[in-house]
Amino acid sequence: MRDTVVSKRLALPPPFSVYFIMTEDERWMESALREAEQAKKRKEVPVGAVVVQNGRIIGKGYNQIESLQDPTAHAEMIAITAAAAGLGSRRFEGCAMYVTLEPCAMCAGAIVLARIPRLVFGAFDPKAGACGTLFNIVQDKRLNHQVELVGGISAERCGSLLSEFFAAMREKGNGGKS
Numbered sequence: 001m002r003d004t005v006v007s008k009r010l011a012l013p014p015p016f017s018v019y020f021i022m023t024e025d026e027r028w029m030e031s032a033l034r035e036a037e038q039a040k041k042r043k044e045v046p047v048g049a050v051v052v053q054n055g056r057i058i059g060k061g062y063n064q065i066e067s068l069q070d071p072t073a074h075a076e077m078i079a080i081t082a083a084a085a086g087l088g089s090r091r092f093e094g095c096a097m098y099v100t101l102e103p104c105a106m107c108a109g110a111i112v113l114a115r116i117p118r119l120v121f122g123a124f125d126p127k128a129g130a131c132g133t134l135f136n137i138v139q140d141k142r143l144n145h146q147v148e149l150v151g152g153i154s155a156e157r158c159g160s161l162l163s164e165f166f167a168a169m170r171e172k173g174n175g176g177k178s
């Protein structure tokens with residue numbers, strides 16, 4: 001079977017077992033996706049984030065704008081606050097953030113302030129993305145920290161979680177009329 005990692009996602013019956021390599025980034029993105037599922041359960045826009053250091057999660061969060069009635073309660077902000085509390089430090093040495101959606105301007109700013117060395121996001125955000133789409137705050141050379149950036153990891157799954165959520169919301173909004 002060579003050096004492949006079995007994915008939990010494709011549980012096909014034998015003889016159709018499918019093996020493919022899941023990269024480390026994809027595996028951490030799975031953790032961020034689990035956070036996004038938590039948001040979905042609470043009828044929040046499903047975005048999730050984790051902060052990883054030395055192979056373990058030191059902070060995680062999911063979007064809680066509605067439950068907290070706080071426009072800043074994005075997954076990334078919650079994950080950064082949790083990680084800083086866990087570390088007992090505002091310094092994020094050797095850390096990477098994984099988030100299912102391209103961060104907005106606020107979160108990209110927070111990532112720069114936290115000096116997070118590496119950012120990996122899933123789906124691109126054409127409406128608010130500030131890590132390459134509308135702006136690229138995390139790599140702006142005028143700021144005093146630049147972030148190593150990888151976008152589009154597990155983008156299809158991260159994006160479909162969002163589009164399915166909005167489709168369901170629209171359907172609900174239309175409830176009874178159809």
Ligand SMILES: [Zn+2]
Nearest residue numbers: 074103104107
């Ligand atoms: Zn944000």
